[in-house]
Amino acid sequence: MPGDSTRMSSYARSVMSVFLKDWRSELRTRYAMNALLMFVVTTIAIVLFSLGSEGAPSDALSGMLWTVIFFSAMSGLSRTFVMEEERGTTFTLQLLAPPSAVFFGKLLFNLVLVLGLNAVTILLYLALITGFVIQTLSIFLVAVLLGSLGFAAAATVIAAIIARANTRGTLYPVLSFPVLLPLLLTVINATRLASEGAYFQEAYGEFQILISYIVVVVVVSSMLFEYIWKD
């Protein structure tokens, strides 16, 4: 129906505009990007100094990679909602768009940020950490893509929750950790399989868990978001 397609394109424009607003704002302030990059460099340096030239088993190195990604992401992903709350523009957005359009626009922004963060982190990690080699690239790429989407989805809804709290700085990683734990354990396992040279089929179980996690988090978050956002 023409009415439905007009509504759909209006909704898609709304989602895209929320994303573009955050993106242009980020390019002008560089707040989240700077915080993320500083954390990536600092945490990789700590891993590098603690390992020295001795290296570590592949499962430990896979775990350390995602530890770096987790803490770096925690430093920047909450900005998307905290910034609106601090500047008083939450009400402005509430006037302009339905809650779900704001949620998906912010999710898209966090996804781009996480993908960029992961690309930088992985390149630095591969270049600097002795003994970390990816033998099955296909497993690693799928794990990183699905992991990034799951990360962004969970981080977005948790950021919306903590933006209203007074102790938002400390609350974010504390609240995120239990929610992200199933995702972290699965991507760490998939990364270990990729570094050990497993066949692609051997990682099917991990991919199924990651896809299920993403579907559940995105669906539940989009349903919950209206209540978090409105009152």
Place this chain on the structure above:
Amino acid sequence: MTNALTLSGKGLGKSFNGRAVFHDVSFSVAEHQTLLITGHNGSGKSTLMKIICQVLTPSAGHVQVGRADSAGDGGRDLFGFVSPYLQMFEEFSAMENLAVAMGIRGRQWNKREAAALLERVGLDPDRDEPVRTYSSGMKQRVKYAFALLHHPPVLLLDEPAANLDAEGVSAVRSIMAAQRKAGILVVATNDPGDVDTPDVMVDLDARR
């Protein structure tokens, strides 16, 4: 049946953490009418305004807005809102703020129309400095352009003359007069002199 615009609230109440701000507020305004909301500081004027534009959910009662042939068909685009606590995106210029707002509303962007509106509220449309460099009066003018660009049938003004000089107040009076001709005007203020002839009044001091 006429296609007249109506705005009504029935039995509205709002509590925060068990503390009632107001209760049993009812009103009904038709097209070309003005609703005036008065009350002391803390009486809930801004809360009622947010409930009317459907940003806040009332603890009791309900709001209905729409044309006679689509009663209850509420939506964000029905409302334009100006208040001292409404904040613009300060890293963007006035024109960029309007473009962002229309995009997020899912509407088509018309730069010429936006430029004319900025001129109408007394701002230079070519000024490309971010809004954070504007004075509080200029920011208030941007808010009027922000509220009017999508031609809302219902215009809500919370403390309409806040931060404005005499010229700004005069511009606001002409905007209020134009809105009365085009749709419904809702004004919340401590100064009843802001509105010459309200058609319906709600005194929140009597509803605490």
